[in-house]
Amino acid sequence: MLYEQKHRLYDDEEILNNIKHADQLKELLRHYNVKTVDELHTIIEKQTGDSKLLPVTRQIIASLGITSIEEWTKALEDKNLAALFSHESTPTQDMFVFAQTLIQKAKKRVIAHLSTLEEYNLTDLDETAVTILAGVKKDDRDVTIVVRPAYDGTVIIYYQSERDVLDFVDHELWVDTGKDVRRITFGHILKKTGIRRFPI
Numbered sequence: 118m119l120y121e122q123k124h125r126l127y128d129d130e131e132i133l134n135n136i137k138h139a140d141q142l143k144e145l146l147r148h149y150n151v152k153t154v155d156e157l158h159t160i161i162e163k164q165t166g167d168s169k170l171l172p173v174t175r176q177i178i179a180s181l182g183i184t185s186i187e188e189w190t191k192a193l194e195d196k197n198l199a200a201l202f203s204h205e206s207t208p209t210q211d212m213f214v215f216a217q218t219l220i221q222k223a224k225k226r227v228i229a230h231l232s233t234l235e236e237y238n239l240t241d242l243d244e245t246a247v248t249i250l251a252g253v254k255k256d257d258r259d260v261t262i263v264v265r266p267a268y269d270g271t272v273i274i275y276y277q278s279e280r281d282v283l284d285f286v287d288h289e290l291w292v293d294t295g296k297d298v299r300r301i302t303f304g305h306i307l308k309k310t311g312i313r314r315f316p317i
Contacts, residue, residue, distance in 0.1 A: 173202055175212045176269035179219035182248040182276060186213060192275055201273075220247060223266035223293035230298040231262075231291075246278050260287045267292040272301070 146152065183189050189208055193199045224244075231237045231253070241252035250262040261282045265272045272292055274280060282288050290301045306312070 173208050173212075174269070175215040176219070176266070177202075177271070177273070178208060178212055179216040179223075179266045180269060180271050181273045182220060182265060182279070184213055184217045184220065184247060186210065189213070195275070198273075198275060219266040219268060220264075224248070224250075224264045226293045226298050227262070227264045227291045246276070248276070249278060249282055255287075255289075258287055260289055261285060262289045262291055265290070265292050268295045270294070 142154075146154075178189070181192065183192060186208065193202075228239065228242070228250070232239055236256050238254040238257075239252075241254070242250060243252040245251045245261075248264050250264060253260045253262055263274075263279050263282055272290070274283065283290065292299060292301055
């Protein structure tokens, strides 16, 4: 009985606060043109890029540069990486075959693009890993290039070999978005991710 009549225990200040919060919530729902709080959460996540987990798709697997179930299983041993993905979907062998196709396509498009640029010399080109091109010269300097498909608009750096390459002074990260082939700079990463502070 007390629970059912609890509203009578509120003082005027609490009642006014509750009305104010209800009005603010109604205004937010109206502003975002949604009917429920769940819909509001979804809209806010999309706008802030703060969606909880990534789905396991062929494009995501390709953006990781992973080409087999064994590599996927090993990758998920990295708890930070595993925490990014929804565990409801499990990749199939077909997804990895398709991911390999995307990686090869991106690599061919990046190589073709680099060969049109005067400052790059690909005479001694060597693929030291699935996504790493060595033996590239840029303005007579050795440059190592990490290549990634970015057909879903993201790149996930997972392999230690890639991280090692990207730690060298002379390295570049190139992506094929499907629309264009482009170099990703550190400034681009800072702008897109909003990183302003990082440890040295």
